Amino acid sequence: MKIIDAHIHHFMNEEWAEELAKRAGHVNTIEHLRSEYKRLGLVGAVVMGNRSLEPNFHEAHAEFMRYCVGLDTSTNWEADLKATYDLVEKNLKLKECVGVKLYAGYVRRYVSDKMYHPVYELCEHYNKPVAIHTGETASSTGHLKYAHPLTMDEAAVMFPKVNFVMCHFGNPWFADAAAIMDKNANISADLSGILVAKLDMDEYFSEKAGYIEHLRTWLAYLGDYDRLMFGTDWPLANIADYIEFLSRIIPEKHHEKVFAKNAERIYGLDF
DSSP states (O other): OOEEEEEEOOOTTOHHHHHHHHHTTOOSSHHHHHHHHHHHTEEEEEEEOOSOOOGGGGGGSOTTEEEEEESTTSTTTTSSHHHHHHHHHHHHTSTTEEEEEEOBTTBSSOTTOGGGHHHHHHHHHHTOOEEEEOSOOSSTTOOHHHHSGGGHHHHHHHOTTSOEEEEGGGTTOHHHHHHHHHHOTTEEEEOOSSOOBOOOHHHHHHHTHHHHHHHHHHHHHHOOGGGEEOOOOBTSBOHHHHHHHHHHHSOGGGHHIIIIIHHHHHHTOOO
């Protein structure tokens, strides 16, 4: 089966990322990732951009990667808004750039804030989605009220022609995530960020049975598998584990869509 990872991070040669990869049973190198992709049937990935709006910064990505430029991780992006929007547009003009990433929760700003509006207008013009972090934050300094999936509702209503991606399906607010997606047809979701580290999957399904059933219930409530995408949040999780996890959660008849076809359509991928 063809697989696309719709949500990874690219932090090569950084000690903390290497430790995360090690906990997940991986090695934090492009060579290892390429080898694992070949072994497991992955054809490509979408990198959630970090740290720079400069298009040249993202040239280090491998040939099997596309990226969403990360607005909120750029230093002092609010200091010169015109320059920021110009840089966002330069990225969006590139084939390799398939969207914009916002880090709600890590940034103390709601995604409906007017400072994001020009970015949404650019994404509408170039027909590229806006991926938004939702759910728990990896850092205790995050503010969850900004990352709750309900905060996407206002932005989706104000910009009905923009395609939004709810990263992590609002984990653990699955009921709210499903309700927001059910209401707003212009919101899709990736299912990354649910697993962390290397796991014994049978043990995990036993110990986390209630949590897993909660996720399965609200995915079934939504009932729209055309708007869900496979993602791992690499290097946080083991890739093989994640494939097995979602293979158990997602009904088999929807596997081709969730594991690849939806990402191809939503992000305009051509791997």
